[in-house]
Amino acid sequence: MENRHLLPREKIKSLILFIAILTCVILDVYITFIMGKKIVYSHFFYIPLILAGVWYHTRAIYVAIFLGAIHVLTTFIHMDHGFSIVTLEAIQRALVFIAVAYFVGFVSREHAKSLVLEEKRRVEEVRKSEGKYRSLVESTEDSIYLVDRNCKYLFMSEKHLSRLGLSKGQFLGLSYGDFHSAEETKEFAEKVERVFETGVSLQLEYKSSEGKCYLKTLSPVKDSETGIVTAVTVVSKDITRLKRVENALRASGKKLKETRDYLNNIIASSADTITVVDMKGIVRDWNKGAEGIMGYRADEVVGTSNRKFFADPKEADRIMELVQREGEIKDYRTVVLRKDGKPIHISMSAAVLKDKKGVPIGTVRVSRDITKVVELEARIKAERDNLNLIFESMVDGVYVVSKDYKVEFMNKVLRHEFGNRVGDICYKVFHNREKPCPLCKLQEVMKGKTARWEWNSRRMNKTYDLIETPLKNADGTVSKLTIFRDITERKKAEEEIQKLNRELELKVVDLEEVTRMKSDFLSLTSHELRTPLTPMQAQLQMLQEGYMGRLNEKQEDSIEVILRNLTRLDKLINDILDISRIEAGRIKMSFASMSLNDTVMEAIKMQEPFAKKKDLKISARLAELPNIIGDAERLRQVVSNLLNNAIKFSEKSAEVVVETKQVGDDVLFCITDYGIGISKTDIGKLFKPFSQIDGSMGREHGGSGLGLAIAKGIIQAHSGKIWVESESGRGSTFYFSIPIKQKITEKEVPYIG
Amino acid sequence: MGESETKTIMIVDDEPDVLLSVAQILEANNYRTITAKDGYECLEKLKEEIPDVLLLDIMMPGLTSKEILREIEKDSRFAEMKIIFLTAVHMLEAEEEDLLSLKQVVDFIGKPFTVRELLDSIEKSD
Secondary structure, eight states: OHHHHHHHHHHHHHHHHHHHHHHHHHHHHIIIIIIOOSSOOGGGGHHHHHHHHHHHGGGHHHHHHHHHHHHHHHHHHHHOSSSOHHHHHHHHHHHHHHHHHHHHHHHHHHHHHHHHHHHHHHHHHHHHHHHHHHHHHHHSSSEEEEEOTTOBEEEEOHHHHHHHTOOTTTTTTOBGGGTSOHHHHHHHHHHHHHHHHHOOOEEEEEEOTTSOEEEEEEEEEEOTTTOOEEEEEEEEEEOHHHHHHHHHHHHHHHHHHHHHHHHHHHHHHOSSEEEEEETTSBEEEEOHHHHHHHOOOHHHHTTSBSGGGBSSTHHHHHHHHHHHHHSEEEEEEEEEEOTTSOEEEEEEEEEEEEOTTSOEEEEEEEEEEOHHHHHHHHHHHHHHHHHHHHHHTOSSEEEEEOTTSBEEEEOHHHHHHHOOOTTSBHHHHHHOOSSOOTTOOHHHHHTTOOEEEEEEETTTTEEEEEEEEEEEOTTSOEEEEEEEEEOHHHHHHHHHHHHHHHHHHHHHHHHHHHHHHHHHHHHHHHHHHHHHHHHHHHHHHHHHTTTTSOOOHHHHHHHHHHHHHHHHHHHHHHHHHHHHHHHTTOOOOOOEEEOHHHHHHHHHHHHHHHHHHTTOEEEEEEOOOOOEEEOHHHHHHHHHHHHHHHHHTSOTTOEEEEEEEEETTEEEEEEEEOSSOOOHHHHTTTTSTTOOSOHHHHHHHOOOSOHHHHHHHHHHHTTOEEEEEEETTTEEEEEEEEETTOOOOSOOOOOOO | OOOSSOOEEEEEOSOHHHHHHHHHHHHHTTOEEEEESSHHHHHHHHHHOOOSEEEEOSSOSSSOHHHHHHHHHHOGGGTTOEEEEEESSOHHHHHHTTOSOSTTEEEEEESSOOHHHHHHHHHHTO
16 A cells, blocks of 8 residues: 555656756756857756755765766866866765765665654554454455555455455556446446445445355545545455345245134134143133133133133143143043033143243133033933843843944843943854854945844854844944844744645635625626516516506505505515625615716705605705715715705604705715614614614614615715714714715716616 | 517517417517517517617526627617517616616616616617
8 A cells, every 4th residue: 555655756756857857967967068168067067966866875876976977078088188177076075965965865864764763663563453454454355455546456355356266456547347247347346436435334235246245344444543444345255145035034924924824714714722831820812712612701711811711720731731741631421510600521631831932821712512412412312221220121032232342231131141341343153153144234224224133143042133233322423223123933933824824824715715706696686686676676567557458446455565565575675685795795875076066956956856845945055165085986985874864853844954054175075864763772783784772773764774875885985974963863964975086995886867 | 568660679688488478478468579588589579670679687698688789789770669678687787787788778677677667778778
């Protein structure tokens, strides 16, 4: 630094000296040769001698010898007589020059010496302190360099030298621009300029082309005396790693915040209780779920002991100890108390919470309300206990087997036979096998199926009826419950019965044949019975109608009696035929959509003459009815029969009321008379064939005693019901009802006409 | 009765008394009658003359009514002849025997019959 400053001054010094010597020589030559002065005034030679002496110390003698020689030479040449007094005088003067030069040089040297010593000492001091700084500079990881206003390097630390790939001293004459792009240089130069102007430090970040990052601190170097900025130091710190770490930190910080927000949300919205309890059992955190389940708000419990939550306060210590010992607990069941004192069963999972250094600072606990589960389990257990009680008292064998074939329960009967083998493997206990039985239904039952099957053991020559069904345990697993019964005897009996059944079937076939024959016989009989009736009736009618000539009154009466009884005989034959068909289940029906009211009106019309004879009034109260599916002819037969009965058993001039109505899905017919009525004991046999209550009555009133039995058969063939309500002496009401939507069981018969 | 054209009725019944009685009633009411005591005679007489109405019994020895109907169905000359059953067999049983499906069959009178029923049925048969 010092050298650099001295250089121009040194040049100026020698230049001045050179000009001074040249001027003196020219002046000497001019005065001697042009002016021709004999005595040369060489006093002006003293100026360069003094300058040289002061500046170059003893080396001023060479200048003095040179100037002296010129002076002697010029004097010698000018005199041209050769060596003379003037020459001697010139030599003398030259010697004076030399003496003066030597003196001035000597004095100057001595002075300079003392100055140099002083300087040396100062430099030594500087060097010492500089050495300190330099070692400091060299020992840092940072690059340090010094630039002037034009960004020329004035100094460079080894670090920076190696960074730029230079050896010591090579930087001289190089500037910042030689190693950086124009743009970077421009920016750097601006900053340097600013430091020069303001004298204040500043920093800038710089990213190298290799992707490295540097933080440059530009500080002014001030002249200690003037305070003027002379240079700028640059400390360039490699902050690439720092930057990377910072970026990574910033990114992970963002991620961490997101995660934390997310977790906070989960915790806040969880239906489970999530609490933090410190090592002293003080509640530190209390989420919304905990508020919901426990009834305490967070601000009521945070900072208080957690002992009060447990039905048994010692439980708090037990849990804390357990968590610390195990590190975590899972599904720990305990009972806590709500704020309102209600006990709640919870299932708790907890883990130790540690600080950064791994020192435990508390526990995090997640609990779930399992009161319902516990109640359910208790109920299942109670049910199981009940079931077991029932099983104990059963005569059938009952056992329960777990999914891995372990016997969980055997009832008394089985214990008596096999001994108490609970815990053993079922196929060993019951079958002396080493492998599961080939017919085992365990897998099926595990799938939720109930199996009922018969097991024929040839080994034991026995048959068992087994019911195997899944049984849910309190812990949610499924076991197989088996109930089995020895049905060997029953099986034998069944076989016996089957044999008998087969025999019976054969007999039934025979019987059916008999029934068919009976029916055919009846059919034939009725035909045969009717055959003689037909010409008898025809002939008598011809007589009555006068085909054979006029009859007197007595003859007419006689014929009427015969005809009446013929009709009665015919009716009897028909009734017997009907009842035999009804009893054989072979009554023939012709079903069609029909109006019951029309049928009733028809029947009334037919019975009206008989009513008139007794001066009876038939009142019909017929409601509007939907059509029914029925055999109109047969139903008319029923209604006629009931009407006929009502007329027969009514007093003279009484009333018979006929009603129809819809009741629900049925049509209802009822007929009421105010006659002799029927006693309760007689009602029972009323609808049985040949059951006229009193033989004499039958004769008095005329009738086969089959009418109601036939009516019942017909109504039943319509899927209907027929019944009577009566009070002896006050009259009777007969009812029948027929469903509106009954199925057609026989095909419809087309109307012939 | 007393129409311009006298109807001819053929009565088929195995009971002579029934045949007689029915013929008497019908003749008294101005119908011409032909009688046949069984299915064979019926078919024989049908060859000679086709009556307006055939009064047919169902349960007869020999040729059954079903066989008679089958013969009648085969012959187109009997298309205009009306058939009325006069029988002690129940109508539903007759229906079961598929005796009522022939288009010539117009009525069914149960035995014992009344004179009124018989005459009404024949009168209606046109």
